[in-house]
Amino acid sequence: MITRRFILAGAAALAFTATASAEDWRKxxxxxxxxxxxxxxxxxxxxxxxxxxxxxxxxxxxxxxxxxxxxxxxxxxxxxxxxxxxxxxxxxxxxxxxxxxxxxxxxxxxxxxxxSKGYYSVFYVLAKSPYQKIEDLKGKNLGLVDPNSTSGNNMPRFKLNQVGVDPEAYFSKVVFTGSHENAVLALAQGTVDVAANWWNADDDSNLTRMLNKGMVKSADGTPMKKEDFRIVVKSDMIIxxxxxxxxxxxxxxxxxxxxxxxxxxxxxxxxxxxxxxxxxxxxxxxxxxxxxxxxxxxxxxxxxxxxxx
Missing domain, CATH: 3.40.190.10 (Periplasmic binding protein-like II)
Known part of the structure; x- marks a missing residue:
């Protein structure tokens, strides 16, 4: 016969087992x-x-x-x-x-x-530059992020391939900057002419976060604003x-x-x-x-x- 005492004992044993299991992984x-x-x-x-x-x-x-x-x-x-x-x-x-x-x-x-559950890869240039599209940047310097970055390398290469561009042959130099922030700084200071980066929305991107912190300055040390940058390419959405x-x-x-x-x-x-x-x-x-x-x-x-x- 199943008694109330038996049920309570079984429940206690199950609780003990669950607790012991939790303790085991923490140990x-x-x-x-x-x-x-x-x-x-x-x-x-x-x-x-x-x-x-x-x-x-x-x-x-x-x-x-x-x-x-x-x-x-x-x-x-x-x-x-x-x-x-x-x-x-x-x-x-x-x-x-x-x-x-x-x-x-x-x-x-x-x-x-x-x-939404996605973001975009964009190519930034300086707004004061004459560059309006990728075709204007032949022979210039491209700033990428990291070989394993989606928005900073893989998607940019995919987008360039769509317009028949091999980065290493098309640009004078392709530079891996190491981080999204470094890519923006390289563009701001003139080390590269175009830089890949991530972008969620007009008010939510790596650039806007850096600008909000006062991190972005031109080569002469002047603080920069969002209007100082222009997007020339925007990818399809990335997960x-x-x-x-x-x-x-x-x-x-x-x-x-x-x-x-x-x-x-x-x-x-x-x-x-x-x-x-x-x-x-x-x-x-x-x-x-x-x-x-x-x-x-x-x-x-x-x-x-x-x-x-």
Missing amino acids: KYPEITLAVVPAENASGVTERFTPFINYLSKELGTKVTLRVANDYAAVIEGQRAGNIHIGYYGPAAFARARLTGVKTDAFAIEVNADG NSPVAYLSDLPDDMKAAIRKAFLEAAQKDAEAFKKLSDGKNKPWDPVTNEDYNKTIDLIKFVDQLRKKAS
């Missing part, structure tokens, strides 16, 4: 690392993410450490080695990780203020950046991480707002399959580079 992972691709300088990433890292540590009940990667490949290789438990990727960097066998799973995606955890983490650990991210805007609104200057809505769930088109993009760009070499 195995007393510290976990979240790494971020270098969309901006290290101090900017640290300032933007520190409140959120504190929220994650409290929510997960284990120490979370922020690592600001030197380049996009560092996040890929860190996850491949198992040293980075959570990667805040760019779309192409995540696609590259998946394509090269890194066991990582996307679980959350950025959502824009208007509810937003994913957050991905290692596939072989314990299931209950992944569930806790996923829950913490998806509930962040509700549970710690200030920390969440700081990540995007209040521009983004709460994260939405996402899957690896959502990035299949991005994998196709980098495969295409890889083929272009093989043909060029």
Whole structure:
């Protein structure tokens, strides 16, 4: 006969098992690392993410450490080695990780203020320059971001190919600046004549964020404004950046991480707002399959580079 005492004992045993399981993953992972691709300088990433890292540590009940990667490949290789438990990727960097066998799973995606889940790659020139289109820039210097940047390399190469342009042959010099911020600064100071970058909306782009911080000055030190820059190319929409955890983490650990991210805007609104200057809505769930088109993009760009070499 099933008695009330038997039912209560069973419920207690289940609760104990769940608690023990949670304790087990925290014992195995007393510290976990979240790494971020270098969309901006290290101090900017640290300032933007520190409140959120504190929220994650409290929510997960284990120490979370922020690592600001030197380049996009560092996040890929860190996850491949198992040293980075959570990667805040760019779309192409995540696609590259998946394509090269890194066991990582996307679980959350950025959502824009208007509810869309994508952004654009743009080519900026200085407004005072005579350049109105790519055809005006033959023999000039092009500033890209990083080989694994979606908006700063892969999509720009795709767009250039659409108009029959091989960057290495068409431009006098192609420079990888290392970050989106550095690409803007190289353009502002005249190191390059055109620079690729990310753009969400007229009031939400890497450029506007830098301008709001007073970071952009011309070669003579004059502070610059948005009107000092002109967009000459804008891409089709690119899927937003994913957050991905290692596939072989314990299931209950992944569930806790996923829950913490998806509930962040509700549970710690200030920390969440700081990540995007209040521009983004709460994260939405996402899957690896959502990035299949991005994998196709980098495969295409890889083929272009093989043909060029």
